[in-house]
Amino acid sequence: xxxxxxxxxxxxxxxxxxxxxxxxxxxxxxxxxxxxxxxxxxxxxxxxxxxxxxxxxxxxxxxxxxxxxxxxxxxxxxxxxxxxxxxxxxxxxxxxxxxxxxxxxxxxxxxxxxxxxxxxxxxxxxxxxxxxxxxxxxxxxxxxxxxxxxxxxxxxxxxxxxxxxxxxxxxxxxxxxxxxxxxxxxxxxxxxxxxxxxxxxxxxxxxxxxxxxxxxxxxxxxxxxxxxxxxxxxxxxxxxxxxxxxxxxxxxxxxxxxxxxxxxxxxxxxxxxxxxxxxxxxxxxxxxxxxxxxxxxxxxxxxxxxxxxxxxxxxxxxxxxxxxxxxxxxxxxxxxxxxxxxxxxxxxxxxxxxxxxxxxxxxxxxxxxxxxxxxxxxxxxxxxxxxxxxxxxxxxxxxxxxxxxxxxxxxxxxxx
Numbered sequence: 001x002x003x004x005x006x007x008x009x010x011x012x013x014x015x016x017x018x019x020x021x022x023x024x025x026x027x028x029x030x031x032x033x034x035x036x037x038x039x040x041x042x043x044x045x046x047x048x049x050x051x052x053x054x055x056x057x058x059x060x061x062x063x064x065x066x067x068x069x070x071x072x073x074x075x076x077x078x079x080x081x082x083x084x085x086x087x088x089x090x091x092x093x094x095x096x097x098x099x100x101x102x103x104x105x106x107x108x109x110x111x112x113x114x115x116x117x118x119x120x121x122x123x124x125x126x127x128x129x130x131x132x133x134x135x136x137x138x139x140x141x142x143x144x145x146x147x148x149x150x151x152x153x154x155x156x157x158x159x160x161x162x163x164x165x166x167x168x169x170x171x172x173x174x175x176x177x178x179x180x181x182x183x184x185x186x187x188x189x190x191x192x193x194x195x196x197x198x199x200x201x202x203x204x205x206x207x208x209x210x211x212x213x214x215x216x217x218x219x220x221x222x223x224x225x226x227x228x229x230x231x232x233x234x235x236x237x238x239x240x241x242x243x244x245x246x247x248x249x250x251x252x253x254x255x256x257x258x259x260x261x262x263x264x265x266x267x268x269x270x271x272x273x274x275x276x277x278x279x280x281x282x283x284x285x286x287x288x289x290x291x292x293x294x295x296x297x298x299x300x301x302x303x304x305x306x307x308x309x310x311x312x313x314x315x316x317x318x319x320x321x322x323x324x325x326x327x328x329x330x331x332x333x334x335x336x337x338x339x340x341x342x343x344x345x346x347x348x349x350x351x352x353x354x355x356x357x358x359x360x361x362x363x364x365x366x367x368x369x370x371x372x373x374x375x376x377x378x379x380x381x382x383x384x385x386x387x388x389x390x391x392x393x394x395x396x397x398x399x400x401x402x403x404x405x406x407x408x409x410x411x412x413x414x415x416x
Contacts, residue, residue, distance in 0.1 A: 018229040020095035022071030025051065027382060029087040030061050038084055039065060046073045049231060051385050052306060054248075055270045058261055058355040066382055068095060068231065091382050098387040099230050102179075114187050115393045117179045120150070120223040123186070123216055127153050130189060136160050137193060137206065143214075144284030147237040150219045152284050157192050158210035166415050168408055169289060169370075170300040171214040174250050174361065176221030176232045177386045180378050180396055181302035185215040187397035188404065205408050212288075212296075218249055218281060231386070235279050239266040247273040250303075251357065252282045253364035256315025260356035272359050282361075289365060298372035298411045299365035300404065305385050306354065306377035307345045309334050309403065312366040314350030315358035322371055323349065329410055330374065333403040340399045343379065350375065372411050376400065 030036050036059050042048060043056035049068035050056060059065055069077050081088050092098050102117065112118070112126045131140035137159060142151045158165060172185035192211065195202045205211070216222055220236040234246030244267035251262040254276035258264055262272040277283040289296060311326040313319070320326060330347035337345055350357060354377075366373040379388055379396045388396070 017227070018231070020070075020099060020230070022074070023068060023095035024071075024074060024090055025066060025068050025092035025095060025385060026077070026081070027089055027091050028065040028067065028081070030059065030063070030065060031086075032061060035084065035086040036061055038080065038086065039067075042067075042077065042080060046076060048073075050269065052382070053355045054357070055261070055263060055268060057263070058357075060355075063355075064382070066091060066385060068092075091385070092387070095387075098384065102387055102389050104390040112186075114183070114190055114397070116390055117183060117393075118186070119226050120216065120219060123182065124151075124153075126186065127155065127215060130193070131155060134193060137196060138189075143288045144280065146220045147235060147280055148220045148223075150223070152214065152217070152219060152281065154288065155189055155213045155215065156210055157189065157206060157213065159207045164295060165208065165210050166297045167210040167212055167292060167295045168298040168300065168411060169212045169214075169292075169296050169365075170302070170404075171217045171285065171361070172302040173215070173219075173222050174217040174301060175248075175303060176218050176225045176234070177230065178302075178304040178378075179222075179225070179386070180304045180388050180393065182216050182222065183393050184302055184378065184397050184400055185213055187393075188401065189213055189215070191397075191401055201405055201409055205405075205412060209297075209408070209412055210295075211408070212292075214285065217285065220281075221246065233269050234271065235281060237279060239271075240274070242266040244271075247271050247279050248359075249279050249282050250301075250361055251359035252277060252279045253286065253359050253361050255360060255363035255367055256313075256358040259358040260315055260351070262358045270357075276359070285361070286364070289368065289370070293368060293370075296365075296370055297415055298374075298407065299362060299370045300374050300376065300407065301361050302376050302378060302400075304378040304388070305380055305382070307343060307379060307381050308353060308375075308377035309345050309347045310350040310353055310362070310375040310377065311347075312349065312363045312373055314356060314360045315363050317351050317356070319349060320366060326372070326374075329372070329407060332410070333374075333406040336406040337399045337403040340402060341395050343395075343399055345403075371416060372407065374407065376403070
């Protein structure tokens with residue numbers, strides 16, 4: 001009995017859910033080199049969760065810096081900030097309340113809900129159901145399993161034909177805590193199927209092209225955000241010689257790997273991995289895209305937050321060969337998005353528009369030959385950050401659909 005009790009306690013300890021009572025999210029506005037140095041020193045002295053940018057090394061003067069500070073460090077951080085002359089304010093006063101406040105607390109729907117943050121098991125059931133809903137328009141395939149053995153299932157949308165069609169590839173949930181992005185992939189698939197035949201643009205798109213949708217890239221990490229730690233970002237792979245778990249999958253692609261804006265330290269949130277494509281999830285996606293290289297004409301990857309529409313490059317400050325065309329397309333898509341709720345997006349190359357980040361999927365796809373390669377950073381600009389309430393899923397998805405359809409229509413007319 002004692003042994004069983006001990007085993008039970010060990011199991012509970014391993015399954016302990018991270019709580020965030022009293023934690024705060026600060027927005028800092030460094031304008032001097034001393035301010036930048038202060039933020040970097042804080043990150044070195046205590047545990048700081050960088051929301052924007054992704055890591056202390058990326059902080060520079062005249063950028064807004066959002067940091068999540070644990071309650072135990074608040075006295076230190078408040079003292080340091082108040083003694084400095086750096087402008088700062090509190091974005092989220094209690095992170096746990098914001099976590100709890102994400103759900104709309106309505107009755108649980110019997111059918112799959114597109115306005116809730118669904119768990120991995122709910123998404124998995126949805127994938128199976130929707131993939132079987134119309135054999136003439138949708139099918140599914142597993143492109144491999146995750147580190148922890150979960151299937152990575154890809155949905156293929158498009159009117160069945162005997163000939164090979166050009167395609168668009170879209171993924172969501174590469175960073176585990178960015179819950180709004182898998183919500184968008186689910187919304188997109190449902191909207192595409194429901195409007196085929198009535199919406200002329202969607203009908204034309206699915207008649208002439210295929211759209212591959214990976215509803216959840218970082219399955220293990222996303223599952224972990226629901227069961228253990230809402231703020232988890234990386235994969236769940238083990239790192240040899242370290243107790244720290246996981247790699248940033250969006251620093252693990254072979255595009256300027258582990259140079260600017262990526263860390264070689266396994267405990268960093270921007271850890272690039274032991275080698276390019278060391279993460280099985282990244283390898284699975286890269287292998288699939290390589291296998292379809294001749295037909296994939298656009299790559300869209302969904303992230304949050306910041307309200308940005310980015311394109312290569314992020315691993316270098318050099319402009320892409322197609323920079324002017326990509327900028328015009330991004331601005332057109334941003335205008336289409338803004339037309340619904342007046343949500344403003346900023347467009348531009350990743351490195352110069354936000355910060356450098358090597359090993360990203362969009363840069364890798366572009367260098368592979370996928371010209372129309374874009375990263376969306378969905379709502380918001382920091383009021384809720386990664387904890388966007390469920391009440392914002394519908395408007396976010398509705399406006400993002402307009403931008404995605406704008407890009408898709410352009411690609412359809414400008415095949416190469």
